[in-house]
Amino acid sequence: MNNDMKAIILCNNPVALPGIKEILFFGKVAAIAIPKRNREMQYILAPLLQKTRIPLLLIDKNNYHLQISQAIETYAPTVVLMMTFPFIIPQEILSIPKQGFINFHYGILPECRGPQPILWHLLNNDTHAGLTVHKVDDGIDTGDIIMQEKIRIEPNDTYGTLQAKSAFLGAKMAAGLMKILDYGSIVPGVRQDKSRAAYFNMPLAKQLTVNWNDMSAAEIVRLVNACNPWNKGAGTIINDWGIGLTEVEIVGDYDNRNVKPGEILVCNKEEGLIVAASDNKKLRINIIFTNEGFFSGSRLADFEVRAGNIFG
Amino acid sequence: MLRLGILMPRSTLFPSFGLDILNGLKILLKHKNIFDDIVFISDNIGFGTDEQEIYTKAEKMLLADDADVVILIGEARNTEMLHPLFTACNKILLTVNLGATVPENWLPQPTTLTHSLNFCMHASLTGKLAAEPPGRPVANVTSYYDGGYTQCFCMLNQNQQNGGIPLFNHVTHLRLDQFTLEPLVNMLEQSSELKTLLCLFSGEQAERFYEEIPAIQKRFGLQLFVSPMMLEESLKTALKESFHIGGVTGFVPWHASLNNDANHLFKEIYSGATHKNTNYFSLLGWETGLIIEKIIAEKNIGNNDATAILKALLKINFISPRGSFKIDEHSHFSYGSTHLATCKNNGEVVIGKSEEEAKGYWEVFKQQSIPQGQSSGWKNTYLCI
Numbered sequence: 051m052n053n054d055m056k057a058i059i060l061c062n063n064p065v066a067l068p069g070i071k072e073i074l075f076f077g078k079v080a081a082i083a084i085p086k087r088n089r090e091m092q093y094i095l096a097p098l099l100q101k102t103r104i105p106l107l108l109i110d111k112n113n114y115h116l117q118i119s120q121a122i123e124t125y126a127p128t129v130v131l132m133m134t135f136p137f138i139i140p141q142e143i144l145s146i147p148k149q150g151f152i153n154f155h156y157g158i159l160p161e162c163r164g165p166q167p168i169l170w171h172l173l174n175n176d177t178h179a180g181l182t183v184h185k186v187d188d189g190i191d192t193g194d195i196i197m198q199e200k201i202r203i204e205p206n207d208t209y210g211t212l213q214a215k216s217a218f219l220g221a222k223m224a225a226g227l228m229k230i231l232d233y234g235s236i237v238p239g240v241r242q243d244k245s246r247a248a249y250f251n252m253p254l255a256k257q258l259t260v261n262w263n264d265m266s267a268a269e270i271v272r273l274v275n276a277c278n279p280w281n282k283g284a285g286t287i288i289n290d291w292g293i294g295l296t297e298v299e300i301v302g303d304y305d306n307r308n309v310k311p312g313e314i315l316v317c318n319k320e321e322g323l324i325v326a327a328s329d330n331k332k333l334r335i336n337i338i339f340t341n342e343g344f345f346s347g348s349r350l351a352d353f354e355v356r357a358g359n360i361f362g
Numbered sequence: 363m364l365r366l367g368i369l370m371p372r373s374t375l376f377p378s379f380g381l382d383i384l385n386g387l388k389i390l391l392k393h394k395n396i397f398d399d400i401v402f403i404s405d406n407i408g409f410g411t412d413e414q415e416i417y418t419k420a421e422k423m424l425l426a427d428d429a430d431v432v433i434l435i436g437e438a439r440n441t442e443m444l445h446p447l448f449t450a451c452n453k454i455l456l457t458v459n460l461g462a463t464v465p466e467n468w469l470p471q472p473t474t475l476t477h478s479l480n481f482c483m484h485a486s487l488t489g490k491l492a493a494e495p496p497g498r499p500v501a502n503v504t505s506y507y508d509g510g511y512t513q514c515f516c517m518l519n520q521n522q523q524n525g526g527i528p529l530f531n532h533v534t535h536l537r538l539d540q541f542t543l544e545p546l547v548n549m550l551e552q553s554s555e556l557k558t559l560l561c562l563f564s565g566e567q568a569e570r571f572y573e574e575i576p577a578i579q580k581r582f583g584l585q586l587f588v589s590p591m592m593l594e595e596s597l598k599t600a601l602k603e604s605f606h607i608g609g610v611t612g613f614v615p616w617h618a619s620l621n622n623d624a625n626h627l628f629k630e631i632y633s634g635a636t637h638k639n640t641n642y643f644s645l646l647g648w649e650t651g652l653i654i655e656k657i658i659a660e661k662n663i664g665n666n667d668a669t670a671i672l673k674a675l676l677k678i679n680f681i682s683p684r685g686s687f688k689i690d691e692h693s694h695f696s697y698g699s700t701h702l703a704t705c706k707n708n709g710e711v712v713i714g715k716s717e718e719e720a721k722g723y724w725e726v727f728k729q730q731s732i733p734q735g736q737s738s739g740w741k742n743t744y745l746c747i
Contacts (some may be wrong), residue, residue, distance in 0.1 A: 197446045199469065222466070229443040233417035236425070238450030 055149075055232050056080045058127040060109075060118070062088055065156060065213050066133035069220035070095075073131065074102065076228045080125035083107035083118070085136060115140050122146050129231055132186065133220070136165075141188045149237050151186035152227070153193070156216045158182060158200060160247035163191035168212050170250040171203065172276035173257065175269070178202055179212050181219045183227055185239050190249070194239025196230070197223055205271075208278040259285040260295065262312030262361050267300045267331030274298045282339040286361050288314075288350070294339035300327075301334045312361035323347030325361060364658050367403045367429035369419055371410035371436060371742065375507075375565045379643055383435060383458070386647025387654070389635045394655050403427045410436040410742040413443060420444050424451045431657060433458055433650060437742055438465040438476050438695075445471040452668045454657065458650050460590075460642060462511040462743040468693035468728050473668040475675065475694040477650055479615040479642060479684075482516045483720065483727045484590045484700060485562070487613040489517035489526070491702075492558055492587035496525025499555050503546060503571075504562040506536035510740040513589060514562050519730065521560060529556055534567060541570045543578060550582045559584055564591040569600055576607050588612040593703045593711055595619075596641050608707030613700050616645050616684035617711055620701065625683035640683075649682050649696075656680075685718045697724040 059070055059082045073079060082099065084091045086108040099106050109117050114137045122130070122143065129149035132139075134156070144151050157167020159182040164170065171179040180200035185193035199222075201215050231237065258277055260270055270284070274295045277284040283294025304315065304326055311328035323335040323346075335347035368387075373379035384404075391397040405419045416436070423429040424447065431454040434441055441457045442465070448455040449472050461478035492500060500521055504514055522528060530553075532546040550556055563571045568591065579586065588610055595618045618629065618640055628648055632640050656678055660671045676691045680698075687698025700720040701713045 194450075196450075199467075226443050226446075229413055229417060230446060233414045233443075234421055234447065236421075236447075238447045240450050 054128060056125065056127045057129050057131050057231075058083065058121055058125055059131045059133060060084075060135035061133040062091065062136050063134035064091065064094065065217045066154065066220065067094065068217045069133055069154060069224040071098075072221040072224040073228060074098075074104070075225075076232065078228070078232065079104050080127050081105045081107055081121055083109050083121060083135075085114075086110050109137070111137065115143070119143055129237075131227075138190070139186060144186055144188070149231055152196065152237070153184055153186050153191070154220055154223070155182045155184060155191050156213075156220070158198065159184060159191055159195060160242040160244065162250060163247060164250040165252055166250065168209055168216060169253065169276055169280075172207070172209060172212065172272055173253065174250075175272055176203060179216060181216055181223055183223055184242075185237065192242060192247075194241055196237065196239050197226060199223060206275070208275040210279045255285065260312075260361070262286075263328060265327070266329040267327035267333050270295075270327060270333060271298055271300060282344075283337075286312075288355055288361050289359060291340075291353070295335055296337040296339050296344065298333050298335050300331050302332050303330050304332050305330065310360055314355065314357050314359045314361070317348060317351050317355055317357055317359075319348050319351070321348075323350055363399055363401055364431065364654070364661060365401045365403060365427065365429045366654065367405075367420075367423035367427060367432035369405055369407045369416065369423070369432065369434045369436070371407050373409075376643070380435065382638075382641060382643035383647035383650070385636055385638075386632065386640075386644035386649075387433075387651045388647075389632055390648045390651030391654065392635075393631050394651070396655060396658055399658060400654075403429055407434075407436070410440060413440065416440060417443060417447075420455075421447060424448070424453055429453065430661075431456060431654070433654075435459065437463050439463060440742070441474070442466070445474055448473045448668075454668045454671065456650065456653065458646055460646065460743055462513045463740070464512050464516075465695075468695065470692060470694040473672060475653075475672060475689055475696070477646070477653060477689075477696045479590070479646060480697055480700075480720075480724075481511075481590050481615070482513045483697065483724060484613040484615055485513035486516040486520040486727055486730070487700060487720075487723060488587050488589070488611070489519065489521035489560060490524045491611065491613070492517075492560055492585075493521045493524035493526035497527060498525070498558055499527045499529045499553065500558045500560055501530040501532060501546065501549065501556055502528060502560050502562075503532045503543075505534045505564075505567040507740075508562045508564055508567070508589070509533050511562075511743055516727075516730075517560050517562065517587075517589065523730075526558075529553055534563075534571075538566050538570060541567065541574075543571075543574050547578055550578070550584075557582065557584055559586050561586050561592060562589040564589075568592050568597055572597065572607055579607070579609060584609070586610045590614045591642070593617065593705065594642055595639065595711070598709050598711075599639065607709060608705055610705035612703055614703045615698060615700065616642070617701060617703055617713055619711060620683065620685070620713060620716075622683070622685060624681050624685075628683040645683055649680070649684075649687065652680050652682060685716065688721075690724065693728065697721070 127147050129147050130151045132153040158180040178200040182198040183196045187193040274284045283296035309326045313326045316324040325333045370380045423432050433456045435458050455474045457476040461480040530549045534541050593614050629640050660674050680687050685699030687696045689696050700717050702715040703711050
């Protein structure tokens with residue numbers, strides 16, 4: 051064991067928890083820091099750390115440069131591990147720990163840079179999501195790749211299921227990384243291929259809304275899955291009423307040329323809520339979200355929604 | 363010159379384990395007249411379970427000794443931590459093992475390949491065979507050690523998936539002086555329909571099993587389906603006249619009696635150089651030499667990029683003593699021929715059906731579900747006891 055190795059973890063999202071637990075198992079963590087505003091993570095991490103005597107540092111967005119610098123000075127880590135940490139680290143701090151800053155990016159690099167990679171892997175209709183562990187440099191998600199693993203996206207995968215798979219992959223890769231940091235004399239990394247790089251920002255509301263005229267049934271399913279559960283569903287409008295589609299499935303074809311994309315074909319308790327997509331596929335809307343609550347699709351009938359009404 | 367690192371474990375179960383592999387490798391390289399084109403850098407990794415030792419020695423071979431290729435004799439699971447290092451250094455990691463365990467995932471890494479005798483795949487095929495006709499009750503008979511290798515799971519799982527009905531697990535004690543088949547006999551006395559045993563032993567435990575099972579087999583009319591190690595010729599050599607069992611069947615990657623030119627050459631050259639019989643370990647070394655030969659050929663035409671060399675290896679059908687083997691582009695694991703071996707009553711192994719390339723089954727095998735998480739604490743195979 052490299053007895054000098056010591057880590058500070060900067061995190062924010064519960065997706066990092068399996069990875070954090072794995073890292074804690076190695077007994078090399080000096081402190082964990084989260085944004086002060088994140089109460090959820092405080093409630094989860096405080097009892098977890100109580101037994102270990104590892105301090106939980108609460109970082110203020112307005113003062114984070116200074117707080118992180120002070121933490122590095124106080125705990126003298128050889129490495130800082132970032133797992134979903136939302137703040138950009140100033141360049142002058144990056145080189146202080148001997149093994150640098152290392153980020154867990156819950157997506158594939160360099161193809162899917164940016165803050166919401168799981169979402170964009172789904173929205174972009176990618177075959178795989180994944181996890182990339184990389185060195186942090188002065189760009190966003192641009193540093194040398196230490197390790198990467200992919201997860202095949204299954205047809206029924208939602209943002210939530212993919213996030214859970216990514217979280218557990220994070221635990222496995224965290225264990226691998228800890229061995230490299232603990233046993234090795236260098237931190238290996240491979241430069242990213244810029245020609246394959248793409249950056250995706252936070253999505254606009256328009257990108258999370260069903261476009262019935264242009265989207266195929268499969269694309270609508272992907273969009274709905276991408277919005278489940280974090281956005282409660284993909285946005286759409288029926289009879290001037292904004293609702294979310296939380297779960298949909300393709301249930302066959304229709305051949306009536308007079309039917310318009312988004313038109314409700316059936317809305318009753320027996321058959322459910324069936325809607326026409328632009329590519330002659332029928333979609334059953336199983337679960338919807340409204341301000342009144344989550345309902346089965348056929349409950350729209352209680353709100354005067356009928357066959358022949360059109361989503362748009 | 364190729365700078366070739368070799369990280370070698372030692373074994374108390376098979377003391378000649380490392381030496382036989384090394385001999386197989388070096389004799390092949392000499393036979394191909396490329397031995398002098400290689401600088402060997404070797405080191406010991408104990409029983410192959412100390413991850414830090416493996417990592418630091420592999421790193422030293424890359425950074426201090428400037429190895430182009432490192433052969434690591436060990437399990438793929440233990441070498442996963444090395445992938446980033448080898449990828450970053452653009453050097454080849456060639457993991458070599460008998461294939462008695464499987465990796466946690468089959469995803470290929472750019473500069474890493476695993477050469478294996480695919481014991482798990484063969485055990486899986488044997489388990490499948492033992493399920494015919496479906497509904498046949500079986501007993502799983504293994505040792506404390508062998509039961510911990512994934513091939514035990516593979517054999518049982520495929521047996522059950524194909525209709526076998528497990529009635530009983532018999533696991534012998536870790537100490538040979540406490541070896542007993544009595545619980546198995548008790549079970550056989552109570553279950554007249556139980557005629558099929560799935561057997562997985564190696565080393566001394568296999569010898570003891572073969573000493574004790576013939577009388578039980580005769581009494582109950584048993585058919586034995588066995589792991590590849592139980593059809594290895596060295597067992598017959600060790601047991602001498604006491605090896606007189608029949609009704610033993612299993613799929614094997616190779617057997618000394620295989621009638622092909624590459625096998626004849628292997629036995630002739632190897633035995634001529636060492637005055638020893640060939641075995642699975644020397645075969646593994648010999649086949650590793652075939653891969654090294656192709657790596658040198660790539661370097662000789664100016665290809666010094668590890669990723670590109672590995673891509674070139676994927677196109678080769680290696681002709682070897684077992685028939686042939688290839689490196690699977692979707693996992694970077696080698697897979698090769700399979701042979702159905704049967705033991706006659708005089709202990710003579712006869713090769714029946716042979717498939718030059720088990721491509722179809724290899725794909726099925728990879729898709730089979732392997733238990734998630736920690737299914738076994740065994741970190742090596744056939745090394746310590």
